[in-house]
Amino acid sequence: MNPIARIRKHPGILAGVYLWLLSTPLWAAPGYVVTTDSGSRKVLRDALPAANAKPRPVDLEAARNEHESFQVLISALGRDLARVQVSVTDLRSRAGATVPSRHIELRLAHYIQLTDGVKAAFPGGWYPDALPPLEGPFAVKQGHNQAVWVNVYVPTETPAGTYTGSVSVDVDGAVTRVPVRLRVREVTLPVENHRGSAFAIWGDFLARHYGLESDSAEFRALYERTYWFLTDYRLPPDDLPVPVDSPEAARYLEDPRVTSFRIPYDPNDPEGFQQRVAYLREKGWLSKGYVYTIDEPGRDHYAECYTYGKAIDALAPDVKWLLTIQPEPPMYGAVDIWCPDLAYINRGRIATRQALGEEVWWYTCIGPQHPYPTYLINDDATSARVLSWLQAAWRIQGGLYWSVNIWGKWDGQRYVDRDVWTDPLAFPGGNGDGYLIYPGKTAADPPVPSWRLEMIRQGNEDFETFWLLEQALRQTAQRLGLPAERYDPHTRVEEIVGRVAQRLTRWERDPAVMEQARRLALAEIEQASAMPDALVATSVLDGAETTAAAVSGSVWVQPGTQVRLQARPERGRAFTVPTWNAPGAGAKPVAVRFTLPLGEGVTDLAIQVRRDGQTRTIRRQFRRAASAPVVPSHTFCAWKTPQDVAKWTIANVTVDLTRRDDLGACAKLTYQPNVEFPNIRLLEPTGFTQTDWRRYGHLVLTFHNPNDDEVLLHFKPFDRKGTAEDAYPILLEPRRTSRFSYSIEDLGVDTSDFHGFELWMSQLEQPVTIYLGPVVSSAQAP
DSSP: OOHHHHHHHOOSOOOOOOTTOOSSOSSOOTTEEEEEEETTSOOOTTOOOOTTOOOOOEEEEEEETEEEEEEEEEEESSSOEEEEEEEEOOEEETTSOEEOGGGEEEEEOOEEEEOSSOBTTBOSEEEEOBOOBOOSOEEEOTTOEEEEEEEEEEOTTOOSEEEEEEEEEEETTEEEEEEEEEEEEEEEOOSSOSSEEEEOOOHHHHHHHHTOOTTSHHHHHHHHHHHHHHHHTTOOBSSOSSOTTSGGGHHHHTSTTOOOEEOOOOTTOHHHHHHHHHHHHHHTOGGGEEEOOOOSOOGGGHHHHHHHHHHHHHHOTTSEEEESSOOOGGGTTTOSEEOOBGGGOOHHHHHHHHHTTOEEEEEOBSBSOTTSOOOOSSSOHHHHHHHHHHHHHHTOOEEEESOSBOOEEEOSSSEEEOOTTTOOOSSTTOTTTTBSEEOOSSTTSOOEEBHHHHHHHHHHHHHHHHHHHHHHHHHHHHHHTOOTTTOOTHHHHHHHHHTTEEETTEEOOOHHHHHHHHHHHHHHHHHHTSSSOEEEEESSOTTOEEOOSEEEEEEEEOTTOEEEEEEEESSSOOEEEEEEEOOSSOSSOEEEEEEEEOOSEEEEEEEEEEETTEEEEEEEEEEEOOOOOSOSEEEEEOOOSHHHHHTEEEESEEEEEEEETTTEEEEEEEEOSSSSOOEEEEETTTSOSOOOGGGGOEEEEEEEEOSSSOEEEEEEEEETTSOBOOOEEEEEOTTEEEEEEEEGGGSSSOGGGEEEEEEEOOOOSSOEEEEEOOEEEESSOO
C-alpha cells in the first residue's frame, strides 16, 4: 500500500481502548482535530486526517532503561491555530511508583520539503525530520499537521507495573486530554552495548557551523558533547574526543557504553603505532579498538590492501583491521572486520568468515535505497529501525555510517554552505544521507536529533532486547543440562525477527507488526525465568509462512514434567494432544516430540508444561500458505532461436546462442569495454506482452561466470511509469554457476504495470564474458 494512503487509513496509534478514559472529551472542537500515532510512523505535513478523527489512548510497553515514543498530531483543518500548548503528567502506578515527567521529552517536529531524489514509493512532500525541543506555545497553519514527539525514558530503578497519566493539548484555550498507559516489564536493558559502532562525527563541520577554531577549548567541548550525545543513542562514534593513548582516554574507554573506537595508524610510523597499541593493551582497552584507514577499495587495489593489512598484522596481531568491502577471497587472511554495503551482503560468506573468528559489520551510504532499509528522510520511520533487527538475527556485529553531521552540500568538487533546515540534500541522490543530527542554536546547546536518529536508537534498544532474550534462553538450556549442539537459543531471535523482516528487501513496514513482535520478545524474557523450565524447537520457524502439511517439534523439560499441547487451526476445530508425562527419574533433560498437521491459514499452538504445582504456557504460531494464485512457471526467454535474442534491447553487449551442461540452452554475453553501462534489457512489448507480473511469483536468473575473477552485474527493474530500482547487485563468483531469485512483489516498482528489467555493468577496461540461462518465473522461491 502506498505509504501516504496507509497514513490516511491508520491515523491513530494501534493501542487498546481502555475503560478508564478520562472524563474530558477526547476530540477537538470544529476546525481542528487532535490525534495520536506511533512514533514509528511518519505523517506528512499535509496528510490530514478526517474531520471526525479522534485520538486513541496511548498504550506503551517498555523495559527499564529503555525509551518508548509516540506522537501527538494537531491538525488545523478549517482555520489557523494561533496558540497550541502541549504538556504531559507524571506516569503513576497504583502502588505509588512514578515515572516523573522530567523523563518525558516533548519535541516539536520540523518539516522539510523534499523535491529532488524522491521515488514513486516515497514521493516529494513535507516530511517530519528534525526534532528540536518544545519550548512553549506554537502555531499551526490551516491545512497543516503538526506533530509533537513524546519520548518516555524508563529509569533503571523503576518497579515493574502499569503506569498511567495523560498528555494535554491546549488549542486556544480548549483542552484535549489523552490517556497514556505504560507497562514496565520486569526486564532491564543493559547499560553496555553488544554491537560495534563507527558513526563518524566530522569535526570540521562542527567547527565551521559555529565559527570555531578546531584547536580551541570551545571546539573540544562541543565535540565531546556531541560524542556523549550519540553515545546516549547507543552509537559511540569512531573517534574519541581525546588521543586514545592519553590519560584522558580512560573516561571514555572505561565507560561500558563505549564498545568500539578507532585506533590511529600511520604506515610511515610503525613504532608509534606499536607504542600506542602496547598502551591500549596494558590498559585492557585494545579489544574495543580497530584500525579503519582505507575506504571502499576497488578490485584493482586488493593486492595493495592485502599487503597493507598484513603489515598491520605483523606489527600487532591482536589489532583488528576494518575494511569496507564484502568478504572477498583475494583479501582472506588480511581483514579482521569485513564491513560491506547492504547491497553486497552474502550471508554464506559472512557465516564462513565468522566461523574463522572474523567479524562482519555493515553500512549504508546513499544506496541501496527502497526496498532496502535506509536512513533517508523519504522512507518509512521503521526503515531506520529494522536494520538493528536484522543485525540481531543475522549476527552482524557492528554498524558504520560515514557521517552524522554533513551540514554542507557537495557541489561536485567540494562542500559548500547549506541551510540544513530547508535543504535536505547534503549529497546528491540521498535526502538526509550524511547527517542524522541538526545543529543546536549555539555551540553550548546539545545537537537536535532527527526522527531517523530516534528510530536508530529504538532499533539499538531492540537489539539489546534480543540479546537479553538469547542470554535468558541460554541460561534455561544450562539449567536443563541441554548441550549447545542440541539447542541454539539464537533460533528464537531469528523467529521473532522473522515475523517482521525476512530479508533486506522484504520486511514489514507497519509499526504495529514490529511492536507486536517486540512485546513478544519482552514477554519471553520475563517468562524464561519462570518455572518449570522448558524449551521448544520446531521444524518450521514460529511465525513463518510454510507450504508444509505438518510441523514436527521437541519440547525439552525436566524429568517429572507434564506436557500438554493444544492446537487451534484457523479452519477446523481445536484439538488437544494427550498429556505426556516425562519420566521422573534422572537429571538429563527429556525431549517430548510431536508432529502437528497444518491446514491452510494460521494454526496457534499452546504448549502447557506443569511440574511441582507450577504451570507455564509457551505459544507458537504457524502459517500454511494457501495455494499460490500465480502461474506455476513461465519461460520469458529460452535462448533457443534468434527470435529469443530479438526480444532483448542490447547496448554494447555481444549476444551469442550456445549451450552448456549446467545451463542447457543459454546466451553467451560479452560486455564491451570503454563504454558507460553496457547492458541488455528485456522490455515490453518486444520482450513480453503481459505487463501484470504479479502473477509470476519469482523471477529466476541463472548465470555462469567462466572467469578467474568475480564479476559484478546489476539487475534493474522498471515499471511503465518510469520508476526504476537500481538496488540489486549480482556478484558472480569465479568459475561457478549461480541462481538468483527475485520476489516480484518486492522489486520496488509497480509490478502490476511492469515494463521490464536490465542487466548492466559499470564501465569496463576489458571485455567480460558471462553466460545467462533461460529466463523463467517460479511460483515459489527456488
